[in-house]
Amino acid sequence: MVRKIMQSSIKFDVSHRSGKARRGILETPHGKINSPFFMTVGTIAAVKGLTPQMLRECGCEIVLANTYHLSLRPGEELVNRFGGLSKFMGWNGPTLTDSGGYQVYSLVDINKITDDGVSFSSHIDGSKIFISPERSVHIQQNLGADMFMAFDECPAGDSSHEVVAESIERTFRWAVRSKEAWTNREKQALFGIVQGGVYEDLRKKSAEQIVSLDFPGNAIGGVSVGEEPAKIDRVVEYTAALLPDDKPRYLMGVGRPQDIIRAIGHGVDMFDCVMPTRHARHAEVFTRKGKIKIRNLKYRDDHAPIEEDCDCYVCKNLTRGYLRHLFIAKEMLGPIYAAMHNIRFYMKMLEDAREAIEEDRYEEFSSKFLADIEGSSV
């Protein structure tokens, strides 16, 4: 079951399956990535608090960055002059850029959407900027990531059927325009994004539209944007099944470890989320038995590592009590250590998932993982 994606700079080979979960290799111009995988978010060409060396030690194989932010500062032309995103940030490995579509949602208070594109007031200096599908592709081609995303509209999770129905049409028109603007096909792979909110009929329609454009990869967008958490799993399961089997499936922005483990079981290959790094900065660290708020008083005299059997540097060398002290004292090492642990937690989770798929015991692995992490709070 190894097929090459035609006319694409990336190659996706699935080597093992366990139920709907698949384990494979995604080959990019900057190197191979074991799938399913999690992309650490480095919005402004930096994963907050972690050096590329640390990322490698944590097991990261790919980093994500953002079109909107980098176009504002330092500007995509400048990144291009430094040899592109991967080289600019000293990562020298695979990268993916998001189109700015998510900022249509997250910066909703400072933008104005028309069919032509989105006008933003820069969050840095308030100046007016405009991102259209063509502009987004132009920026992303300058940034030069191995994979990049079509510019989409991401409506809030509680949007009505009527609003989302209109929105997926715009996302489709923008996907068509993104594809037309995509010229650097031998070096960069463009992914389409399926929207449709929590409505199955709209997910189906959007999937048909996006799949018809035959992108090298397909993404599920508009998940975890304020909708009821219980609906996430159903939407992902339903939508993933509508995407081509021979191309990577990317669930954007999700998320919690349990959501990722479930989504892998539905055949999703790629993930990203700010959660491990942001939560790290906010003193929340992940364990197989749930998150812990390391700043809490109960860890003051706790001499144990965050997680006994974790193989990360922090768990092998430092205690919960010390980490709590760093956060209470507002020392920058606190967020750094917490990020090292959280990223390693995610990477190890994915490593274990891949191994389980290889050994065709994903269902068993998944059940145990979910029972542990959702069973009791630490």
Added chain:
RNA sequence: GGGGAGAUUCCCGAGUGGCCAAAGGGGACAGACUGUAAAUCUGUUGACAUCGUCUUCGAAGGUUCAAAUCCUUCUCUCCCCA
């Protein structure tokens, strides 16, 4: 020895008769965060507790319907002159 300023709820600090359990910071405690406007944001922070009641503004008295605020004495702190 003489003159002056001041003592406020964990800390700093506002408040000069009722709208004061007492502004604003800080600290502490807790919560939120999902394709990062986020090392950010929110809540609580006298005690019981359902409105509400009780105790609190250095100490003790006093004036007043009512005092953190006015008067008397005392204790302590700081500044200036000898």
